[in-house]
Amino acid sequence: MSSFLPNHLFTTSGSLVDLLDKRLLVILRDGRKILGFLRSYDQYERIYVKDVYGDIQRGVFVIRGENVVLLGEIDNIKDDEQPLQQLPYDQVLRMQQEEAEARQQKEKVKNQLLHNQGFSVDFLETDLY
Amino acid sequence: MADTVTAPITSVEEPLDLVRLCLDEHIYVKLRGDREVRGRLHAFDQHLNLVLGDVEETITTVELDPETKEESVHTTNRKMDMLFVRGDGVILGLIPSILYTAPLPKKLDNHAINLFRPPRERYETPILFDLSKD
Amino acid sequence: MLFYSFFKTLVGQTVTVELKNDLSVVGTLVSVDQFLNIKLDNIKVEHEDQHPHMMSVKNCFIRGSVVRYVHLPPAAIDTALLQDAARRESQQSTATAKA
Numbered sequence: 345m346s347s348f349l350p351n352h353l354f355t356t357s358g359s360l361v362d363l364l365d366k367r368l369l370v371i372l373r374d375g376r377k378i379l380g381f382l383r384s385y386d387q388y389e390r391i392y393v394k395d396v397y398g399d400i401q402r403g404v405f406v407i408r409g410e411n412v413v414l415l416g417e418i419d420n421i422k423d424d425e426q427p428l429q430q431l432p433y434d435q436v437l438r439m440q441q442e443e444a445e446a447r448q449q450k451e452k453v454k455n456q457l458l459h460n461q462g463f464s465v466d467f468l469e470t471d472l473y
Numbered sequence: 474m475a476d477t478v479t480a481p482i483t484s485v486e487e488p489l490d491l492v493r494l495c496l497d498e499h500i501y502v503k504l505r506g507d508r509e510v511r512g513r514l515h516a517f518d519q520h521l522n523l524v525l526g527d528v529e530e531t532i533t534t535v536e537l538d539p540e541t542k543e544e545s546v547h548t549t550n551r552k553m554d555m556l557f558v559r560g561d562g563v564i565l566g567l568i569p570s571i572l573y574t575a576p577l578p579k580k581l582d583n584h585a586i587n588l589f590r591p592p593r594e595r596y597e598t599p600i601l602f603d604l605s606k607d
Numbered sequence: 608m609l610f611y612s613f614f615k616t617l618v619g620q621t622v623t624v625e626l627k628n629d630l631s632v633v634g635t636l637v638s639v640d641q642f643l644n645i646k647l648d649n650i651k652v653e654h655e656d657q658h659p660h661m662m663s664v665k666n667c668f669i670r671g672s673v674v675r676y677v678h679l680p681p682a683a684i685d686t687a688l689l690q691d692a693a694r695r696e697s698q699q700s701t702a703t704a705k706a
Contacts, residue, residue: 371660375628414630414632414668417665419665426663454535454544458546461533489700492697493693496690496694515693516689516692519700554679558675559674559676
């Protein structure tokens with residue numbers, strides 16, 4: 345029973361120390377993926393659509409904590425092996441837009457049907473995160 | 474530890490006391506994202522974070538038939554041995570039928586029971602207590 | 608604090624964290640904090656083809672608020688102990704609220 349007692353000290357920030365200066369993938373609540381070094385000047389935004397991606401060079405980002413979904417440390421070896429195809433970012437942006445519109449349309453139909461079945465549909469997509 | 478607890482274990486004074494009575498019972502929980510889970514309640518806290526055992530999850534989805542362009546509602550089921558459910562997704566929980574059939578705890582308010590009572594046909598177990606005539 | 612303590616007892620176990628955006632990450636539980644933020648090591652993403660950006664990630668930090676489920680290994684959990692702890696914690700918080 346003692347293992348369930350709250351007798352530990354804890355910190356959140358401490359647990360991120362070992363990610364400092366590592367190359368990270370940050371997933372945000374709106375679905376954006378940001379790649380960069382934690383605390384460096386070398387960050388850019390990457391947009392993925394299915395198996396292609398495009399990079400937009402960005403400067404320094406300060407990200408508010410509540411928008412973070414996930415921080416992932418990039419393995420450079422695995423990164424070299426990934427089979428994705430890079431395209432100019434404006435092209436990928438267009439593809440992303442089309443995908444988003446199709447999804448929104450589907451969502452609308454879905455909400456209408458499920459609402460009739462008594463499901464709660466009173467939230468935005470980003471509320472789900 | 475025991476002397477810090479003033480209320481007897483069966484008293485129901487606030488909603489979470491009802492949840493406590495569901496520990497080790499098979500419960501139904503409705504979640505956001507068109508999901509429902511059924512399972513044995515092993516743990517909960519004030520956020521309605523839960524740990525459930527022998528879980529069955531039902532997800533309701535809408536699929537579009539590419540031929541007829543008609544949308545239809547589908548459900549898919551998943552079984553999981555042990556599951557932690559984050560409380561912010563919980564919409565409601567149904568109390569197992571045993572809580573209606575078992576002798577009423579002393580302080581349990583009949584009104585509260587009536588409010589939580591699901592339609593009779595939902596349960597195979599007959600409801601022994603007719604709470605409507607008090 | 609119940610679930611914080613509970614997850615601490617599961618450090619080292621393999622768990623599957625299912626996020627609210629349907630991303631499922633399998634990995635070894637490294638650490639957890641009081642917000643139930645979770646760190647996983649040696650991760651593998653289910654349905655990787657739908658989440659290509661996760662391909663080169665080896666370990667990750669997941670914000671607690673985006674978690675939907677955590678699938679747990681039943682062998683690692685003493686359910687009687689857990690129910691006991693939950694009962695005790697809920698009565699304690701009731702007692703504190705009255706005081």
